[in-house]
Amino acid sequence: MTVESSALYDIPGPKALARHRLYGGIALLLIAAVIGWVVYMLFHTEQFTYEKWMAFEYRGVQELLLRGLGNTLKAFGLTVLFALPFGALFAAGRLSDHRAVRWFSTLVVEFFRAMPVLVMIFFVFVALKVQPLWALVTGLVLYNGSVLAEVFRAGVLAVPKGQREAAYALGLRKTQVMAYVLVPQANRAMLPVIISQLVVALKDTSLGFLITYEEFLHAGKLIATNLDYDLPFIPVVMVITPIYIGMCLLLSWLARTVERRSRRSPAAQGGAPVAGAGVATGLPPSAQQ
Amino acid sequence: MNRETTLGGPAGESGAPAGARGRRAGKFLLVAALLLAALAAGCGKAGTPPPKGPQPSALPSYQVQDASAITGSPTLDAARNRGHLVVGVKEDQPYLGQKNPATGEYSGFDIEIAKMLGASLGFPPDKIQFKTIASANRETALQNGQVDYYVGTYTINDNRKKLVGFAGPYFVAGQSLLVRKNDNTIHGPEDLDGKTVCSAAGSTPYQRIQSQYPKAKLIGYDTYSACVDNLITGQVDAVTTDNAILLGYAAKVPDELKVVGPLFSTEPYGVGVPKNDTGLRATLNDALEQHEQNGDWKRAFEATLGLSGEPAPAPPQINRY
Amino acid sequence: MKTLTDNWSTYWEGFLGTLSLFAVSAVLSLVLGVLVASFRVSPVRPLRIFGAVWVTILRNTPLTLLFFIVVLGLPRFDITLPFYTFAVLALGCYTSAFVCEAMRSGVNTVPTGQGEAARSLGMSFGQTMGLVVLPQAYRSVVAPIGSVMIALAKNTAIAGSFSVTELLGTYRTINELGYSIVWTFVWIAVGYLIITLTISAVFNLLERRVAVSR
Numbered sequence: 001m002t003v004e005s006s007a008l009y010d011i012p013g014p015k016a017l018a019r020h021r022l023y024g025g026i027a028l029l030l031i032a033a034v035i036g037w038v039v040y041m042l043f044h045t046e047q048f049t050y051e052k053w054m055a056f057e058y059r060g061v062q063e064l065l066l067r068g069l070g071n072t073l074k075a076f077g078l079t080v081l082f083a084l085p086f087g088a089l090f091a092a093g094r095l096s097d098h099r100a101v102r103w104f105s106t107l108v109v110e111f112f113r114a115m116p117v118l119v120m121i122f123f124v125f126v127a128l129k130v131q132p133l134w135a136l137v138t139g140l141v142l143y144n145g146s147v148l149a150e151v152f153r154a155g156v157l158a159v160p161k162g163q164r165e166a167a168y169a170l171g172l173r174k175t176q177v178m179a180y181v182l183v184p185q186a187n188r189a190m191l192p193v194i195i196s197q198l199v200v201a202l203k204d205t206s207l208g209f210l211i212t213y214e215e216f217l218h219a220g221k222l223i224a225t226n227l228d229y230d231l232p233f234i235p236v237v238m239v240i241t242p243i244y245i246g247m248c249l250l251l252s253w254l255a256r257t258v259e260r261r262s263r264r265s266p267a268a269q270g271g272a273p274v275a276g277a278g279v280a281t282g283l284p285p286s287a288q289q
Numbered sequence: 290m291n292r293e294t295t296l297g298g299p300a301g302e303s304g305a306p307a308g309a310r311g312r313r314a315g316k317f318l319l320v321a322a323l324l325l326a327a328l329a330a331g332c333g334k335a336g337t338p339p340p341k342g343p344q345p346s347a348l349p350s351y352q353v354q355d356a357s358a359i360t361g362s363p364t365l366d367a368a369r370n371r372g373h374l375v376v377g378v379k380e381d382q383p384y385l386g387q388k389n390p391a392t393g394e395y396s397g398f399d400i401e402i403a404k405m406l407g408a409s410l411g412f413p414p415d416k417i418q419f420k421t422i423a424s425a426n427r428e429t430a431l432q433n434g435q436v437d438y439y440v441g442t443y444t445i446n447d448n449r450k451k452l453v454g455f456a457g458p459y460f461v462a463g464q465s466l467l468v469r470k471n472d473n474t475i476h477g478p479e480d481l482d483g484k485t486v487c488s489a490a491g492s493t494p495y496q497r498i499q500s501q502y503p504k505a506k507l508i509g510y511d512t513y514s515a516c517v518d519n520l521i522t523g524q525v526d527a528v529t530t531d532n533a534i535l536l537g538y539a540a541k542v543p544d545e546l547k548v549v550g551p552l553f554s555t556e557p558y559g560v561g562v563p564k565n566d567t568g569l570r571a572t573l574n575d576a577l578e579q580h581e582q583n584g585d586w587k588r589a590f591e592a593t594l595g596l597s598g599e600p601a602p603a604p605p606q607i608n609r610y
Numbered sequence: 611m612k613t614l615t616d617n618w619s620t621y622w623e624g625f626l627g628t629l630s631l632f633a634v635s636a637v638l639s640l641v642l643g644v645l646v647a648s649f650r651v652s653p654v655r656p657l658r659i660f661g662a663v664w665v666t667i668l669r670n671t672p673l674t675l676l677f678f679i680v681v682l683g684l685p686r687f688d689i690t691l692p693f694y695t696f697a698v699l700a701l702g703c704y705t706s707a708f709v710c711e712a713m714r715s716g717v718n719t720v721p722t723g724q725g726e727a728a729r730s731l732g733m734s735f736g737q738t739m740g741l742v743v744l745p746q747a748y749r750s751v752v753a754p755i756g757s758v759m760i761a762l763a764k765n766t767a768i769a770g771s772f773s774v775t776e777l778l779g780t781y782r783t784i785n786e787l788g789y790s791i792v793w794t795f796v797w798i799a800v801g802y803l804i805i806t807l808t809i810s811a812v813f814n815l816l817e818r819r820v821a822v823s824r
Binding site: 509511 | 681682685686688690693771772773782783786
Binding site for chain 1: 651653654655656657660666667669670671672673674675678679682683686687725729734735738739743760764765766767768771778781785791792794795798799802803806807810
């Protein structure tokens with residue numbers, strides 16, 4: 001679809017086109033002015049001198065950054081490893097037939113979703129005196145696991161009722177219905193939502209910075225505030241920000257690819273409304289930050 | 290989700306056909322991956338960028354002693370089994386305890402103290418592993434055995450004595466102020482009214498300003514290096530903590546920073562050890578005394594903190610409590 | 611209980627800090643978010659691109675990094691503002707990207723026919739949006755904006771590590787006074803629960819109100 005066919009405005013005539021061009025020109029000028037000011041300030045404050053960038057030439061500094069990146073990915077990997085089973089467990093708990101289990105799971109999931117993830121991390125770190133890596137991972141697992149539990153639950157509930165009824169009619173037991181009928185169908189439709197929640201988890205690994213976990217941002221700070229390197233804060237930001245954004249875009253891109261594939265596949269039609277179901281619980285994964 | 294029938298759909302990024310978007314993202318990723326691979330391949334220079342500030346001509350070395358006669362310290366026994374010592378230190382305090390990001394090497398007065406004590410325990414420098422422990426985690430690290438002992442601007446006080454043991458003191462510092470070189474308005478803590486003062490959140494110097502100079506606007510970070518960065522860029526007006534720490538920063542960039550005012554506290558620095566390991570504490574006290582007498586202590590000071598222009602003081606009296 | 615009553619003023623100060631941080635950043639993020647959302651659906655191409663870049667960058671940058679950039683970076687450009695203002699800037703800009711996306715998907719839920727009908731009546735872009743599309747989009751935007759606001763309230767906790775008085779940061783003061791660290795955190799958690807549950811209740815109410823008016 002092209003821009004001209006938007007339903008919000010008519011195909012612009014010559015006058016409207018001229019007007020849009022005028023607005024566009026003004027907008028461009030303003031944006032250019034802001035960018036120009038930033039670039040001027042960058043040069044004015046001498047951010048592009050050799051001294052500010054030389055630190056990156058050294059293998060030790062590069063390795064420090066890579067080690068930080070590795071630690072970030074390690075925390076992320078561990079979070080994924082534990083958050084998925086945690087989510088599955090508590091989603092099953094909320095769908096359980098036993099009231100006590102359901103009640104307990106709901107309490108846990110709702111509590112951790114309502115709590116800032118940083119409070120959990122600090123609690124584990126300060127009160128329970130756990131090492132930074134595990135404090136970070138515990139906090140992230142509790143929070144993201146709870147959000148994933150809601151995603152899983154919504155996914156299972158979104159499978160058409162007939163599927164469940166048909167399975168019971170065949171004489172399958174509760175666990176079998178879950179394992180062979182509902183979960184496989186819910187799975188494919190949930191995948192994009194799960195991956196976008198993982199983007200949140202990836203971004204949140206940077207909270208480890210606040211509890212002295214030696215992750216990517218920590219490595220950056222170590223270089224940025226080093227007097228020997230002429231305090232290369234801006235250069236460090238210019239290096240680490242694109243890498244963070246790149247990693248998140250990579251995950252989001254994966255989510256979109258999976259989404260497109262599952263939409264195309266007829267087998268996943270049953271689970272298609274999952275994204276909608278996510279919204280219905282009041283917390284769309286995209287809004288979880 | 291179904292963009293073909295939406296109102297806001299065609300705009301911006303979502304207007305691009307999905308395939309093109311995917312390809313673009315793919316290309317971007319390829320470039321990013323190549324850059325990272327280039328980094329990982331280690332196309333960098335070896336060594337370290339030239340450090341600023343005065344440098345020692347040579348660091349003193351300490352004679353490694355036969356310590357097999359020393360018994361009764363569970364910490365030391367564990368270190369012997371392990372084959373090396375693990376010492377907790379700071380990583381961002383020039384001339385006291387600083388880690389060179391490029392080489393991973395630690396240097397400074399605290400590091401020298403750690404090394405001379407290690408030598409007395411029978412461990413040469415290459416058998417000492419340094420580990421950065423932030424102020425907030427020092428007690429925990431000693432309690433659960435992450436480090437054998439801790440040397441990092443660790444003030445001895447009664448509250449901490451409930452949690453850990455202290456050998457020493459090996460140095461006495463005092464709280465002071467670091468300001469910009471061109472700032473002539475701050476000469477001491479009484480000039481801080483209405484000024485923004487930065488320190489490590491929750492530290493003793495932080496609390497002292499809070500209770501004794503409540504008119505100062507107090508800012509807290511987890512490290513002093515962030516404070517110093519904010520001081521240089523003008524976001525805060527002063528950094529306060531022990532003079533030993535501040536002198537190190539000022540020596541790095543003498544054109545931009547200076548230490549001003551009298552010392553307004555007494556901070557005896559001790560070597561933190563696990564609370565119940567009195568054997569280790571006694572051994573370290575003996576070792577400190579010995580190194581103070583044979584001149585190692587003075588040589589270590591002159592090769593590190595002394596470079597900031599501060600003459601070597603007389604070492605403080607060891608306190609065997 | 612003693613932990614709470616003895617430190618009531620500290621907690622209260624932190625609680626108010628979190629509330630004010632939330633309120634001010636919420637206003638900033640809503641204003642910016644709506645503005646950027648209208649950029650993203652407008653017929654002017656440079657504005658659309660600006661909107662897309664704004665959203666992509668801010669949505670994919672960790673908030674901690676953004677705080678880091680604002681607090682240590684802006685002073686380098688001779689912009690020295692109080693830490694509170696810095697925190698509001700970081701939180702407001704970050705959240706605006708999410709508000710923008712919520713708004714845009716809200717606009718997307720309005721059937722195309724509505725926009726086409728408005729246009730066929732001769733309405734301009736501004737009229738179509740203001741009189742026809744946005745009032746209808748409002749209904750489906752309430753729930754997602756609600757969760758963005760809850761996320762914002764939770765994110766204010768990060769500001770405590772950057773020298774702003776807020777609820778989570780109170781644990782340091784109280785911990786040093788020797789109170790039970792577990793209970794200190796329990797009362798902090800209660801404070802956050804009060805805030806997030808209130809926001810969620812308010813938005814539920816709003817949602818029900820607009821649902822009835824249909």
